[in-house]
Amino acid sequence: MAMAVFRREGRRLLPSIAARPIAAIRSPLASEQEEGPLGVRSISTQVVRNRMKSVKNIQKITKAMKMVAASKLRAVQGRAENSRGLWQPFTALLGDNPSIDVKKSVVVTLSSDKGLCGGINSTVVKVSRALYKLNAGPEKEVKFVIVGEKAKAIMFRDSKNDIALSVTELNKNPLNYAQVSVLADDILKNVEFDALRIVYNKFHSVVAFLPTVATVLSPEVIEKESEIGGKLGELDSYEIEGGETKGEILQNLAEFQFSCVMFNAVLENACSEMGARMSAMDSSSRNAGEMLDRLTLTYNRTRQASITTELIEIISGASALEAAK
């Protein structure tokens, strides 16, 4: 809601800036005299007053958005931190292999549905493109799965042929595991992959977000890797209970790992979004304040100048009358 108001406000402001490029601030005297009706000597302060009013309104909106983001951040931050416990055991067991070389990679890019949150969406897109370049090649295929409206808009421009799925409106209800697991299930059923690379912003603090890549391998690749040895070689030292084969266990594990990692990634990204929006709105309300100060100064100066002019006119008129006597 607040964002819509802000956008409307912005649109109303823009043409007035474009029509009189900062002239209202720099040289109010010159521009006003040109615009005023002929024969009127007093300087109109209307334009500056209107701009002050709109800047003040924008400041109010950005302040309100900052408050909203701050309170949402507090709610989601605790959940994001708690959800870290979900993927950590998987990384301990299966490892995280960002450098693995496979035929079919799927890059899952997480972004927000709404804007006004700094650069977090463009950083994930940048990282996803870098991953695309790293993994694409002859006989190798990279597809994108895009979560969120913003990354979709950016990716649509240059890599729309590589998009396999896009997901939006994830943030309508508070994020929960059931939702993310249904999403993970849909992704698993609709794309073929050897490795899923999930790109998201990991939340460090309100001002620091690290673009992060989490890799989830398909069960076949895990099996192959563990036979070769290396980090996954220890997998054989685990004892498997029950009548399942290693392949079945690995398939179940990989699927569950994906949904857990997705859950954490979605939460971390939502958290980063709120943090980024908070700091963006903070700086924009500060900028609005600075602009308001400048405009107030101009306004007062203009007012004073017009008073001075009027005084001079009266005095010189009076003295001219006196001299005529």
Added chain:
Amino acid sequence: MASNAAVPFWRAAGMTYITYSNICAKHVRNCLKEPFKAEALNRENVHFSISKWVDGKAEKPILRSDTPGV
């Protein structure tokens, strides 16, 4: 242990482990007593829209939602 015998069946039905575990989780939630049960069920709302892309174009999005009336 009881679930081990069921593995081939839910796999054969085209379910992934995620679906299977979700169904199990739903059953566990249904075992809760009242104030907690409604709370737990309300918490787990699914809502998102997903669309497949073919040849650089998005197909009609499919809405996955349990919220009635959306």
